[in-house]
Amino acid sequence: MVKLIGKRNQAHPLVLRNAKCVDFASRRLNTSTLLIEKGTISKKVTGRGLRIEGGIEHDLKGRYVIPGFIDAHTHLIPEGIDMQRIDLSRCRSLDDCLQKVTANLKSAEIAFASKWDDASWRTNEMEALTRRTLDKVSRTKPIIMRRICGHYAVVNTPAMKYIPPHWKIVDRKNGRLYEDVALNLNDIFRPTAEMLANAVRLATEKAVRLGITSVHEISKPRYLQALLKEREKAALRFSVYLTRKYHNHIVQTGLRAGFGDDWIRFAGTKVFVDGSVGARTAALKDPFQRTRKRGKMLVSKSRLKRLVSSAEESGFQLMIHSIGDRATEEVLSVLRSQVPKGNPLRHRIEHLELLSDESIDTLAKIGLIASMQPNFVRCWQNPGGFYERVMGPRYQRMNCYKTLLNRNIKVIFGSDCMPMGPLYGLYGAVAHPFDCGRLDVACAFRLYTEAGAYATFEEKKKGKLLPGYFADLVVLDRNPLDEENLSAMKIDAVMVGGVFKYRRNAPPSA
Ligand SMILES: [Zn+2]
Numbered sequence: 001m002v003k004l005i006g007k008r009n010q011a012h013p014l015v016l017r018n019a020k021c022v023d024f025a026s027r028r029l030n031t032s033t034l035l036i037e038k039g040t041i042s043k044k045v046t047g048r049g050l051r052i053e054g055g056i057e058h059d060l061k062g063r064y065v066i067p068g069f070i071d072a073h074t075h076l077i078p079e080g081i082d083m084q085r086i087d088l089s090r091c092r093s094l095d096d097c098l099q100k101v102t103a104n105l106k107s108a109e110i111a112f113a114s115k116w117d118d119a120s121w122r123t124n125e126m127e128a129l130t131r132r133t134l135d136k137v138s139r140t141k142p143i144i145m146r147r148i149c150g151h152y153a154v155v156n157t158p159a160m161k162y163i164p165p166h167w168k169i170v171d172r173k174n175g176r177l178y179e180d181v182a183l184n185l186n187d188i189f190r191p192t193a194e195m196l197a198n199a200v201r202l203a204t205e206k207a208v209r210l211g212i213t214s215v216h217e218i219s220k221p222r223y224l225q226a227l228l229k230e231r232e233k234a235a236l237r238f239s240v241y242l243t244r245k246y247h248n249h250i251v252q253t254g255l256r257a258g259f260g261d262d263w264i265r266f267a268g269t270k271v272f273v274d275g276s277v278g279a280r281t282a283a284l285k286d287p288f289q290r291t292r293k294r295g296k297m298l299v300s301k302s303r304l305k306r307l308v309s310s311a312e313e314s315g316f317q318l319m320i321h322s323i324g325d326r327a328t329e330e331v332l333s334v335l336r337s338q339v340p341k342g343n344p345l346r347h348r349i350e351h352l353e354l355l356s357d358e359s360i361d362t363l364a365k366i367g368l369i370a371s372m373q374p375n376f377v378r379c380w381q382n383p384g385g386f387y388e389r390v391m392g393p394r395y396q397r398m399n400c401y402k403t404l405l406n407r408n409i410k411v412i413f414g415s416d417c418m419p420m421g422p423l424y425g426l427y428g429a430v431a432h433p434f435d436c437g438r439l440d441v442a443c444a445f446r447l448y449t450e451a452g453a454y455a456t457f458e459e460k461k462k463g464k465l466l467p468g469y470f471a472d473l474v475v476l477d478r479n480p481l482d483e484e485n486l487s488a489m490k491i492d493a494v495m496v497g498g499v500f501k502y503r504r505n506a507p508p509s510a
Helices: 076-082 093-102 129-138 194-207 221-229 244-253 302-314 327-339 357-366 374-380 386-397 401-406 422-430 441-448 450-455 483-488
Strands: 003-004 014-023 028-037 041-044 056-059 064-067 068-075 111-116 143-147 150-154 177-179 212-219 238-244 264-272 316-320 348-350 369-372 410-413 473-475 490-496 499-504
Touching: 056 093, 056 143, 056 473, 068 302, 068 410, 068 441, 068 450, 076 212, 076 221, 093 111, 093 129, 093 143, 129 143, 129 150, 150 422, 194 212, 194 221, 194 490, 194 499, 212 221, 212 450, 212 490, 221 238, 244 264, 244 302, 302 316, 302 327, 316 327, 357 401, 369 450, 374 386, 386 422, 401 410, 410 422, 410 441, 422 441, 422 483, 441 450
Parallel strands: 014 056, 014 064, 068 212, 111 143, 212 238, 238 264, 264 316, 316 348, 348 369, 369 410
Antiparallel strands: 003 499, 014 028, 028 041, 064 473, 143 150, 150 177, 473 490, 490 499
C-alpha cells in the first residue's frame, strides 16, 4: 500500500537507528544513528550508541539512507494541473493520442491533452498532426494537444478562436502554436481555482513518492499564489523562479534571493533564450537534420544585457534556458562582460544540451552553474533514437556531463518534469551512450542531491546527512553505490523536515 503521511514539522525528537548512511563523496557506507529534532538532524553517531529520552524510535534495519533528491528544474504546479487533464504520455502513435482524446471528449468542456511525445511514436507522424486532424475529432469542442516539452501545441478550429491575435509564432492555418503561446496556454485556457489547489497536493505528493524533497520551481504569480494558499498541502520545499514577464516587477519590489522561509523561498527569474530540440526551435549553429531550420533566438542581446545587469543590481539569480550551441554562445557573450568574477549570485543556465568547446571554456571561466536533465539522455539520446534523427552526428556530443565536471563546472541535475523521477533520470548519466557524458553512479547521485543545494545558497542546509542539515532523506531498499542495483531499486520511505511523508508497504519501524 502506498501512503502519504505526516504533518509538516515533527514535534517530538525522533531517533533513526540502524541506518546505513551513504556518503557519495567518499563512496562509503556508515551504519549510524540519527537524532532528529525540529525537522533538523541534530546528532549523528556511528553505530547504535545514541540514547535519548522521550523520542520516537525507528529501526531502519540496515536499510540505505541518502539525502533527499533536489530536482533542480521543475514545473510542479503545471504538472499537477496536467494530472487533472488528458495524459498522452503513454500513447505510442498519433492514432493512440486521438483515440484517447476522443474517449475523454464527453466529460470535458475543453479537451486539453498534454505530454504527447512523437519521439516515442512508432512512426513519424508529427507533420500529420494539424488543426484539420483535430477538427475530425470535434468541430464544436475546443481541443488542445500540447507536446511534452511544452514548447509546441496543436489546436482545432474552435480552440484557435481563443488564441488572441497578439501572440507570436502562431500558424493559424495549421493550428500550430510555438514557444510563448504554447508555454502559456494556461493563461488562455485557465485552470479553475479548485484545479490549482488540487495541483499543489497532487504534484508534490507525486514528487515525494519519487524521493524528491526540494524543487527549483519555475512559476508565475497565479501558481505561486496557489502554492502559498495551499502551503500546508505542499509536501516538499520550493525555491521559486518567476518567469521573465515579472522580472521588472521583482526589481521594483526589491525582492532578493532567499526571501521566504525554509519551505517556500524566492530565488530569481527565468528567461528563455531559445526553444527545444523536440519542437525544432533550439537555436543551433547548423540546421536540424534534413531541414533548413536553425531554431529561434527569443531574446535580443541588448535585452538580455539589461536583464543580467538589473538582476545583478537587485541581488537575485537568473535562470537562463539555453539549449542550442548558437543560443549558448550568445548568452555567454553577454554574461562574460556582465557577471562579476566567481559568479557570486550563482546565475545558472538550463539544459545546455549542445555546447561548443569555446562555450565550455567560457562556462568554466565565469563559474556558471550548468543545470541539466539526464532523463533527456535516457529518453532521446540513444543511438538510432530521436536526437540522432533530428540532430545527426553531433548528437554524440550532447549532454556532456563528464566533460563539464572535468573542467570544474558546477553541474546540477533536474527533470523538467519530462518525466520526474531522479532514479529514472540518473540512469541517463550512468548509462550515457557516450564517454563525454557517462558518470559513475556515486557522482550521478551527488548531482541529484547535494549539488542542487549550492544553486540556491542552501549547501549548509540541504544535500548531506550531517548535524545542522534538514532531515530530508530517502530510505532505499538496496545499496545505491552498486550500479547493478539501479534499475531494480525501490524507494522505501521519504522524510521531509523530520516527517515521513511517504512509506512503501509497512512503516520502517515495523
Ligand atoms: Zn522547463
